[in-house]
Amino acid sequence: MSEITEIEPAGPSGTDRRGGASRVRLRDVAREAGVSTATVSRVINGASTVAPATRALIEDKIRELGFAPSPLAKALNLGRTRTVAAVIPTVDNAIFARFLEALEARLGALGHALVIATSNDDRTLEYTRVRALLEMGAEAVILSGASQLPALGQLAARFQAPVVLSSIYDAEAAYPTIGYDNAGLAAQAMAHLVGLGHRQIAVLHGPLAGNDRTRLRLAGAEEARGAATLTCHEGALSVEAGARATTALLEAGPRPTALFCLSDVLALGALFALQRAGLDVPGQISVMGFDNMAWATEAVPPLSSVDLPAVEMGAVTAEAIVAHLERGTPITPRCLRASLILRGSTGPAPLPQSTSIG
Amino acid sequence: MSEITEIEPAGPSGTDRRGGASRVRLRDVAREAGVSTATVSRVINGASTVAPATRALIEDKIRELGFAPSPLAKALNLGRTRTVAAVIPTVDNAIFARFLEALEARLGALGHALVIATSNDDRTLEYTRVRALLEMGAEAVILSGASQLPALGQLAARFQAPVVLSSIYDAEAAYPTIGYDNAGLAAQAMAHLVGLGHRQIAVLHGPLAGNDRTRLRLAGAEEARGAATLTCHEGALSVEAGARATTALLEAGPRPTALFCLSDVLALGALFALQRAGLDVPGQISVMGFDNMAWATEAVPPLSSVDLPAVEMGAVTAEAIVAHLERGTPITPRCLRASLILRGSTGPAPLPQSTSIG
DNA sequence: CAAACCTATGTAACCGGTTACATCTGTCAA
DNA sequence: TTGACAGATGTAACCGGTTACATAGGTTTG
Numbered sequence: 188m189s190e191i192t193e194i195e196p197a198g199p200s201g202t203d204r205r206g207g208a209s210r211v212r213l214r215d216v217a218r219e220a221g222v223s224t225a226t227v228s229r230v231i232n233g234a235s236t237v238a239p240a241t242r243a244l245i246e247d248k249i250r251e252l253g254f255a256p257s258p259l260a261k262a263l264n265l266g267r268t269r270t271v272a273a274v275i276p277t278v279d280n281a282i283f284a285r286f287l288e289a290l291e292a293r294l295g296a297l298g299h300a301l302v303i304a305t306s307n308d309d310r311t312l313e314y315t316r317v318r319a320l321l322e323m324g325a326e327a328v329i330l331s332g333a334s335q336l337p338a339l340g341q342l343a344a345r346f347q348a349p350v351v352l353s354s355i356y357d358a359e360a361a362y363p364t365i366g367y368d369n370a371g372l373a374a375q376a377m378a379h380l381v382g383l384g385h386r387q388i389a390v391l392h393g394p395l396a397g398n399d400r401t402r403l404r405l406a407g408a409e410e411a412r413g414a415a416t417l418t419c420h421e422g423a424l425s426v427e428a429g430a431r432a433t434t435a436l437l438e439a440g441p442r443p444t445a446l447f448c449l450s451d452v453l454a455l456g457a458l459f460a461l462q463r464a465g466l467d468v469p470g471q472i473s474v475m476g477f478d479n480m481a482w483a484t485e486a487v488p489p490l491s492s493v494d495l496p497a498v499e500m501g502a503v504t505a506e507a508i509v510a511h512l513e514r515g516t517p518i519t520p521r522c523l524r525a526s527l528i529l530r531g532s533t534g535p536a537p538l539p540q541s542t543s544i545g
Numbered sequence: 546m547s548e549i550t551e552i553e554p555a556g557p558s559g560t561d562r563r564g565g566a567s568r569v570r571l572r573d574v575a576r577e578a579g580v581s582t583a584t585v586s587r588v589i590n591g592a593s594t595v596a597p598a599t600r601a602l603i604e605d606k607i608r609e610l611g612f613a614p615s616p617l618a619k620a621l622n623l624g625r626t627r628t629v630a631a632v633i634p635t636v637d638n639a640i641f642a643r644f645l646e647a648l649e650a651r652l653g654a655l656g657h658a659l660v661i662a663t664s665n666d667d668r669t670l671e672y673t674r675v676r677a678l679l680e681m682g683a684e685a686v687i688l689s690g691a692s693q694l695p696a697l698g699q700l701a702a703r704f705q706a707p708v709v710l711s712s713i714y715d716a717e718a719a720y721p722t723i724g725y726d727n728a729g730l731a732a733q734a735m736a737h738l739v740g741l742g743h744r745q746i747a748v749l750h751g752p753l754a755g756n757d758r759t760r761l762r763l764a765g766a767e768e769a770r771g772a773a774t775l776t777c778h779e780g781a782l783s784v785e786a787g788a789r790a791t792t793a794l795l796e797a798g799p800r801p802t803a804l805f806c807l808s809d810v811l812a813l814g815a816l817f818a819l820q821r822a823g824l825d826v827p828g829q830i831s832v833m834g835f836d837n838m839a840w841a842t843e844a845v846p847p848l849s850s851v852d853l854p855a856v857e858m859g860a861v862t863a864e865a866i867v868a869h870l871e872r873g874t875p876i877t878p879r880c881l882r883a884s885l886i887l888r889g890s891t892g893p894a895p896l897p898q899s900t901s902i903g
Numbered sequence: 904c905a906a907a908c909c910t911a912t913g914t915a916a917c918c919g920g921t922t923a924c925a926t927c928t929g930t931c932a933a
Numbered sequence: 934t935t936g937a938c939a940g941a942t943g944t945a946a947c948c949g950g951t952t953a954c955a956t957a958g959g960t961t962t963g
Contacts, residue, residue, distance in 0.1 A: 210705060213950060223913045228951060235952095238911060255703045258682040259621040260949035263918050268617065270660070270681060278649075279642040288636045288663055295662055295674065300681045302628070302660045304653055305646055316653065323628060323658045324616040345613045347568060426840035459843045462820070482784035485817045571920060581943045586921060593922090596941060618919035621948050 211254045220248045231256060262324065269299045271508055272325035274316045276308045276398070280424065280452060282478045282497055283331075286353065289501025290329070297509045308397040310336050321346040327508045329353055332399045333360040349511055349518060353504055354400050356522040363518040365504045367525040369400050370407030372493045375527050376475050377411040377447060379491075384536035385445040385473065386415045391432050391457065392449035393424035404449045404477065418443065422453075429456020430463075437464050444472060444536040451478035451492055458486055458532070469534030479528055488531030496523040569612045578606045589614060620682070627657045629866055630683035632674045634666045634756070638782065638810060640836045640855055641689075644711065647859025648687070655867045666755040668694050679704040685866045687711055690757045691718040707869055707876060711862055712758055714880040721876040723862045725883040727758050730851045731765030733885050734833050735805060737849075739771045742894035743803040743831065746773050749790050749815065750807035751782035762807045762835065776801065780811075787814020788821075795822055802830060802894040809836035809850055816844055816890070827892030837886055846889030854881040 213231075217224045222241060229235040230245045237245075248254075262268045271294055275283045291301045302320055306313035314336045317328055321342065328343060331354045340361060343350050350362040357364050380388055390408055392401050409417065420436065422428035429448060433456065436443065448454035454476035458468065466472050468488055476483065476492035483490040500523055510516040571589075575582045580599060587593040588603045595603075606612075620626045629652055633641045649659045660678055664671035672694045675686055679700065686701060689712045698719060701708050708720040715722050738746055748766055750759050767775065778794065780786035787806060791814065794801065806812035812834035816826065824830055826846055834841065834850035841848040858881055868874040 210703075210949095212948095224950075225914080225952075226912060229912090232951085236910065236912095241911080253699075253703050255680070257621070257949050258680050259617055259626065260918090261951080262682070263615070263617040263621050263920090263949080264951045266918075268681070278636060278646045279639060281637060281639075284637040284642050287661075291636075291661060291663060295677065298677075300660050300678060301662070302658050303645075303649060304659070305649060319653065319656075320658060322613070322616050323626070324620070341611075345568075345611050426843050430843040455840060456843055459840070459845050462845045482813055482817070485784050485788040485814055487817050487820045568919095570918095582920075583922075583944080584942060587942090590921085594940060594942095599941080615919050618948090619921080621919085621950090622921050624948075 210257070211252045213254070213256060216245065216248050216252055216254050219252065220245045267512075268324040268326055269512075270302055270323075270325050271299050271327045271329065271505075272302045272304070272317065272320035273329040274304045274306050274313055274320070275329075275331050277305050278303070280450075281480050282450075282495060285497040286501045289498040290505050291501075293502045293505035294509070297505060299505075299509060299512075308332075308394065310334065310397050314339050314342070318342055321348055326512055327351070329504060329508070330362075331355070332397075333357050333362075333364065334397065334399045335361070349508065351504055351508060351518060353500055355403070356520065358520050360520075363507075363520045365500060365507060365518075365521045365523070367495060367500070367523050369403035370410070372495075372525050372527070373404035373407030373447075373449065373477065374411035375407075376477065376491075376493055377408040377415075378413075379527060379529070380445045380447060380473065380475055380533065381411065381413045381415050383445075383473065383533060385443075386536065387441060387443040388412070388415050388417050388445045388447055389436050389443040390417055390419045390447045390449065391429060391453045392419065392421055393428075393453070395421060401449055408447060408449075424450055424452055426452055426456040426459070429453030430460040431456070433457040433460035434464070437461075437466070442472070445475065445533070446472060447475045447477075449477050451476040451480040451483060451490065454490055454492070455480075455482070455486070458490070462487075468532050471537055473533040473536070475533050483528070483530065486532070491530045491533040492528055493525060494528050495525050499523055568615075569610045571612070571614060574603065574606050574610055574612050577610065578603045625870075626682040626684055627870075628660055628681075628683050629657050629685045629687065629863075630660045630662070630675065630678035631687040632662045632664050632671055632678070633687075633689050635663050636661070638808075639838050640808075640853060643855040644859045647856040648863050649859075651860045651863035652867070655863060657863075657867060657870075666690075666752065668692065668755050672697050672700070676700055679706055684870055685709070687862060687866070688720075689713070690755075691715050691720075691722065692755065692757045693719075707866065709862055709866060709876060711858055713761070714878065716878050718878075721865075721878045723858060723865060723876075723879045723881070725853060725858070725881050727761035728765030728768070730853075730883050730885070731762035731805075731807065731835065732769035733765075734835065734849075734851055735766040735769040735773075736771070737885060737887070738803045738805060738831065738833055738891065739769065739773050741803075741831065741891060743801075744773045744894065745799060745801040746770070746775050746803045746805055747794050747801040748775055748777045748805045748807065749787055749811045750777065750779055751786075751811070753779060759807055766805060766807075782808055782810055784810055784814040784817070787811030788818040789814070791815040791818035792822070795819075795824070800830070803833065803891070804830060805833045805835075807835050809834040809838040809841060809848065812848055812850070813838075813840070813844070816848070820845075826890050829895055831891040831894070833891055841886070841888065844890070849888045849891040850886055851883060852886050853883050857881055 217227045229237050294301050304316035328350045333352050352362050352364040353366050355366040420432045422432050446457050476490045479492040479494035483492050507518045511518050571585050575585045587595050652659050662674035686708045691710050710720050710722040711724050713724040778790045780790050804815050834848045837850040837852035841850050865876045869876050
């Protein structure tokens with residue numbers, strides 16, 4: 188059974204053509220077991236019929252030699268890498284982190300790997316990253332928002348890779364979107380503030396450049412402002428920027444009675460700044476956030492915010508992509524349910540003190 | 546020059562053996578250009594000598610057909626995937642997010658991709674994830690802490706993949722570590738509190754199971770406590786858990802004069818809880834954090850914390866791994882400089898009110 | 904007892920590129 | 934003129950697996 192064992196003295200411990208110690212290959216196992224490579228392949232993949240005795244022998248040899256099949260060879264054969272790419276603006280924001288975490292968990296459970304890259308909302312960088320990841324074998328691409336460079340379409344087409352847009356819902360977008368209604372939610376939040384009697388509202392938001400999620404939220408807020416006057420303040424998406432903008436607001440002009448922060452990161456900064464300024468929230472000024480980060484319940488006062496289904500979005504996106512990759516199921520746009528969470532940071536507008544009322 | 550153009554009527558738009566529309570292959574380009582595959586390959590890779598006219602012709606055809614070389618075939622040939630795997634406890638913590646972001650940025654700049662998975666500090670899950678990523682072609686593995694399952698060593702050896710441990714420094718560890726001195730830094734922070742006169746200090750920390758980073762910090766704190774009495778409070782690593790533990794502390798027994806939170810996430814919860822309880826920080830109680838998250842400067846009062854070089858750690862780790870993969874440079878353990886940042890949340894211990902002094 | 908059939912396994916083409924080596928052509932020095 | 938040599942390109946083996954198809958035995962059936 189093993190008469191041909193020593194035919195190739197170099198054996199599995201030779202060196203490959205690039206000089207590194209070569210790994211044990213399938214053919215080494217086959218040789219050691221005295222069978223063909225096809226049979227070993229069958230054992231590895233379980234499927235086909237192999238005699239129990241042969242299977243046992245081969246399994247022994249595999250263990251003995253420490254054989255690990257090359258993922259590349261397999262992928263090349265099957266034309267599948269089972270790798271999905273996500274290019275997101277940043278990892279350093281809990282909302283994307285939650286999404287990524289859920290995405291990775293579900294993809295992992297479905298036997299796929301997640302490769303990531305960050306774009307900082309720079310569409311040129313996004314394109315570059317997508318290209319790099321596709322060239323490395325990613326089979327699908329997940330992006331944020333819907334304002335990609337047009338060239339990205341050709342790129343994806345060339346690699347025949349499906350694209351999914353997340354964090355946004357737009358049935359008309361160039362690719363299927365799996366997200367939420369940024370504009371509608373912002374409108375809902377704004378309507379709530381207006382309903383509480385606020386007429387001077389400051390809107391704090393992150394950079395608009397390349398970020399249609401923020402744009403949409405802003406548009407929604409604008410649309411629902413009713414009789415209220417809005418002043419918008421753009422800055423970096425950081426606690427510090429939120430605090431700074433808030434402090435500046437308090438010093439200049441007539442003080443707004445409510446702050447609508449288009450991200451909880453900014454809201455945290457606002458809360459700190461207001462606390463520092465000794466203003467009572469919501470007695471003197473209300474604060475509304477967006478994202479519903481984990482600390483919102485613990486803040487003083489607890490922060491009213493918009494709860495985004497980041498975790499669900501991760502899971503749903505993973506499922507949709509894998510179903511498409513595995514079974515060709517078309518990816519249908521999904522608008523996930525999100526909701527306004529009212530907590531202590533928003534309250535009725537204080538009675539006007541020096542404003543002339545009509 | 547193109548007499549053989551129509552030899553194969555099926556052409557590049559046929560279907561592959563798995564039924565999908567086949568992509569344009571190198572050989573299609575070669576056929577269209579009337580040259581051999583070797584020449585096309587040469588053009589793609591730039592290196593070898595190709596006549597300018599031929600090169601131009603081939604480049605035209607490549608563009609015309611929209612040819613994109615298969616990353617898999619290339620990787621299989623070269624035995625390189627240029628993919629690095631990181632398995633971290635969670636993405637949903639700014640400290641890891643910062644690390645990941647820097648890691649990805651540098652790896653990307655060096656032409657490598659990053660695949661990630663999360664382990665939630667579960668060493669069995671970590672092993673499973675590492676295995677999956679190696680089987681998908683990752684060439685190196687980055688982990689957190691140094692308490693991996695022993696079996697992981699054999700796994701990595703089988704795939705001949707280097708392993709780097711991050712967020713920790715331990716010259717004796719089984720793999721090179723690139724991180725910081727958790728114990729020493731915690732000791733430094735504790736010493737500062739003790740130096741301010743605190744003698745009753747509560748230590749809040751996350752789960753110890755499978756997390757040697759937390760263990761080390763705890764050990765460091767213990768070591769430097771001097772005359773102080775420490776009470777430890779383990780809980781989840783969340784703002785909510787931090788707030789809850791703090792509230793519980795305030796209700797039970799003698800109130801500590803200082804809180805040492807082994808993560809800023811917990812410190813944020815503590816600050817909220819103290820604010821809610823109406824206690825003055827640092828007048829009545831000091832708070833020390835660990836991580837120096839971005840919001841620490843804006844908190845009220847600004848949080849004293851330990852600044853961890855997460856960004857540097859990402860860059861250094863990326864460099865070390867790529868250098869090793871590319872040129873065989875050994876990966877040497879590195880202990881990165883971190884520092885205690887003193888801000889307003891820590892102050893002298895208040896005068897004892899009802900304690901009997903010896 | 905032979906035809907029909909099933910099971911276990913081998914053979915070799917194939918996935919899509921890379922590259923060592925061979926070949927061919929033209930140039931230049933002797 | 935011719936041999937040496939260099940540049941451009943082709944040939945085919947190879948990376949490490951998968952799998953369609955062929956084949957060799959053994960079993961069942963009429």
